[in-house]
Amino acid sequence: MNAPRDPELDDLLAESDDLFAQYRALPKSEPPRELDIAILAKAREAVARPRKPSPLRWMVPLASVATLALAAGIGWRVLDAEQRTQVAAEGRASAKEEQIVEFELLDVPNRDAERREMANSPPPPPPPPAPAAAVPPPVQKVAAMPAEAVAEPEMADAFIAERQKSDEVAQPRQTGRDYAEPHLRADHSAPGAPPESDKRKAEMSVGQSAAGSRAASPAAENELAKDQDAAPEVLEPEEWIQKIRDLQLRRRFNEVRKEITEFRKTYPNYPLPDDLARQYR
């Protein structure tokens, strides 16, 4: 690149030619011979000996390694975040499908951890069937009836009345629980006759009629037994609630919701425990 033309400077330099000539007339001093020798020796020595590794040489690989480590860390974090987002999206999708009810008592980190655990763990095993002994089917009540009561309708009535009394005796044990609020209990023991007792009466009446017909013919008794086997199992309220709690513990919320709906249909006046009632309105 050429320097820009500067006429002023050119004129100045042209006028100063005599000065430069005077300067050039000055003696041509030279450095002493000893300096030449010393400097040239140093220059030769510098290229003859191996160079010391300078810190800059280490800086480049060190910086490269650090950069790679940083990039790997960032990449790992990004992937992890993507996976988390994916899991969260799947969790939201499954939540929509299953209508998962969030628990107020669970804090957010635990919920996330449980969601991840749910996403990664195999589906929980099916709940064990309710113990048959613990839930005596209505037919057992009929079967437990003394044979003479079955044989004679009057004795059957007496047996039912006695059984109702024993149920009423057992009732305070239930009302002692948290969910048995006084007003509900009053409602429950109202003369309007709770539905479960209706049901039981109906069952008993079924049993009664069955007993009558059984007394009439053994073939009819066998038929009745078949019908009762085929009929869906109806649990006692407490047992049913316990079953719902078991389902809840297994986080099968969809089934919990179904069971509660079923429970409310079956026992519309039976008070649900507060926690269940609050969560599954």
Place this chain on the structure above:
Amino acid sequence: MLAYQGGDARAFEMLYQRHRGTLYRFFLRSLSRRDLADELFQDTWSRVITARDRYRPEAKFTTWLLQIANNLMIDHFRRQRPEDGGESAEEAFRTTPADSREQPERVLTDFEQARRMQNALAELPDDQRQAFLLRAEQGLGVEEIAEVMGVGRETAKSRLRYALEKLRARLR
């Protein structure tokens, strides 16, 4: 210089032979003291040797060399300013080789002219003297002078112009 970077010591010798005289005179005329000129001359070449790996061919070697020399000289001026004095310009001028004084009349005239020039140079401010020496001794243009001195073109031009005017006035 690139050959010397690669370990060729003879390349350095060639560079040294090419620049040793002009560089030495640059120091000698700037400082007016032979011992200081020797010291800074040696320092300059030591730095060239040490910093050979940092040399990049984008820069002209002469410019790079003179930048090192100029920086050393500025450092020296900053250190020595309060006790300035030392060897006089005439004493520095006595280094004139004997063969240039063969004819008595001519020698007297040349000697007188050189002495006056030497004194006029010594009276210049440092930056103006350096600008003049870079032009007169090294043959640098204004842009190169500015680059070596680390100033703008106009500043270099101004320093050179002032130096020339003062010298002309002093030597008239």
